Amino acid sequence: MKAVCWNGIVNVGVEEVPDPKLINPRDAIIKVTSTAICGSDLHLYNGYVPTMKKGDILGHEFMGEVVEVGDEVPNLAPGDRVVVPFPIACGRCFFCERGLWSLCDNSNPNAALAEGLYGHSPAGIYGYSHLMGGYAGGQAEYVRVPFADVGPLKIENGFRDEQVLFLTDIFPTGYMAAEQANIQPGDTVAVWGCGPVGQFVIQSAWMFNPARVIAIDRFPERLEMAQMYGRAEIINYEEGVDVVETLKQMTGGMGPDVCIDAVGMEAHKTGLEGAYDFAKQTVRIESDRPYVLRETIQACRKGGTVSLAGVYGGFIDTIPMGAAFNKGLTIKMGQAHVHRYLKPLFEKIESGQIDPSFVVTHVLPLEEAPAAYEIFKKKLDGCVKVVLKP
Amino acid sequence: MEMQIRQPVSSRVNVGRAERVVSLASGLALLAYTVTRRPKLGLPLGLNAGYMLYRGATGHCVFYQTLGINRAQANGHEGIRVERAVTVNRPKAELYQMWRDFENLPRFMEHLESVHVDESDGERSHWVAKAPLGQTIEWDSEVIEERENELLVWKSLPGSLVESMGRVEFVDAPGGRGTIVHVSMEYNPPAGSLGAALAKLFGEEPDQQINEDLRHFKQIAETGEVATVQGQPTGRGRQQDSTFTKRNGRRNR
DSSP, rough: EEEEEEEEETEEEEEEEEOOOOSSSSSSEEEEEEOOOOOOHHHHTTTTTSSOOEEEEEEEEEEEEEEEEEETTTTTTTTOOOESSSOOOSSSSSSTTTGGGGOOSSSTTTHHHHHHHSSSOOOOEHHHGGGTTTTTOOOBEEEEEEETTTTEOOOSSOHHHHHGGGTHHHHHHHHHHHHHTTOOOOOEEEEHHHHHSHHHHHHHTTTTTTSSSEEEEEEEHHHHHHHTOOOOOEEEEEGSHHHHHHHHHTEEEEEOOOEEEEEOOOGGSHHHHHHHOHHHHHHHHGGSSSSHHHHHHHSOOOOOOEOOSOOOOOOOOOOOOOOOOOTTTTOOOSSHHHHHHHHHHHHHHHHTTTOGGGGGGGGHHHHHHHHHHHHHHHHHGGOOOOOEEE | OOOOOOSSSOEEEEESSSHHHHHHHHHHHHHHHHHHHOTHHHHHHHHHHHHHHHHHHHHHHHHHHHHHHOOSSSOSSSEEEEEEEEEEEOOOHHHHHHHGGGHHHHHHHEEEEEEEETTTTSSSEEEEEGGGGOOOEEEEEEEEEEEETTEEEEEETTTTTSSSEEEEEEEEEEEGEEEEEEEEEEEEEEEEEHHHHHHTTOSSSSHHHHHHHHHHHHHHHHHHHHOEEEEOOOOSSSSSOSSSSSSSOOOOO
């Protein structure tokens, strides 16, 4: 089959690789009909996530048709159309039983590696480095789905792929960021980052009845999307404005009740690379990459909530802990527990409350993945979200 | 319910003594420089100094730990003794049964090739461990202490080539969270090449290996399978994929 492989830094290729096969009894094989490139795939693409190996198959946002199931997958049959959550979760451990699916105890074959870095291992993730399990990803014609008896959601209605594909990651990721932020009616919600996740944070924030949503970015087309589809007020921080001060003035001195970081940190500050070279990392204190996190804390009103949807991977410095503590902030974060949001968010799509396909700007054949990564990385041609068709 | 606090055999110390002294000294020097000269990069230098002091004082290096480096111990093969605990989200009777049938052990214990239980009494068993270059090391064990659903202790028979002992205790986790499984294993291999071979099987960090074994025990008990990526496709040619760590997890089919 054809698969998008990480061949090195800023080097992906569409390679001929063996077809996946069932390995464990709870596996299924899916024929991929649509797969998206995630903003977090760019961290891998740019070479900032450690433990990538040449030849790793990328992709954690994918859907398709079941072609084969293991002996222990009674809920699926060949021909079923499914969306697949990006975290791999067993459904039976302490964490899965409590709905903390992205923290599954049993799905990371390289858990020891993650324990070295984090103390404990989070769930495995498709195509997301060997630290997260080294699973082959879904930017391919076929993909093996472990624990298929608990992960995939069957989509029986006549929705287009682009309308349901984002249930795999960015819609639940955005929704969880809003949900855990404890938005109250009348609140002002500020959202840093108007990429695909930011767009879904904005959409989801409105579901909790705030009075205002303010979006912050520097790309006009993304701010426009936040304005048009997300009814957000906008701040373009490249226009020489001080974001914290602007937010303060916009909220009559109070500051936003809820500040959501949908940017995260470029992975080059994170993980093993940082560990390899402490000196390098200390110099990077001068880098502005944790800037968004600092801004959210600085801007947030006293007693408010900072919620992180963007990915952090390693160590960061110069976080204004004093501000967070003395303003009594609540900080919530974590990879999305996609499994628990699949059904409720699909119902919102079914009822017409939201059509997630609005973020799609590019649909390309899988063979054009190398160009697609480049377009997405450089935000060429107004690119917000790329869907690949195997 | 009796609860015991167990001190892990390996500690967090992973920096050698001499290196700790150097760490302390350079941390102090750097701190002095930062405080007296106030250089432009004072903050990063100060942090660095702080880290060196921490590392020297505690003997624990986050980066060594991340990279799996341990410079605190000298490696010999005089014997292996490991104690680990794992919480499994299953009732203790079920886990006890899984363990009591020693023939299950090679499913999750990497160093074991096979265990055969003597059907006549169920107390004695024949153990075969892997050794480098396709060799094996064999011995016989018997159960020396047993409390149903709670405790199991086995020991190699007198005169065995490998003197070994294992103890596993099953304790209800608080709050109905399954079972805490405490395992201790002891191997006293003979002097000479076989002993060295056995020691090599456990690598430089036997506690990590037992940790992996217990992780796989938990995975089988909770999910019915061991999470793996072995046998999946990659763009690295047609060879089988392997896990990233040195040791590969056992497959369960």
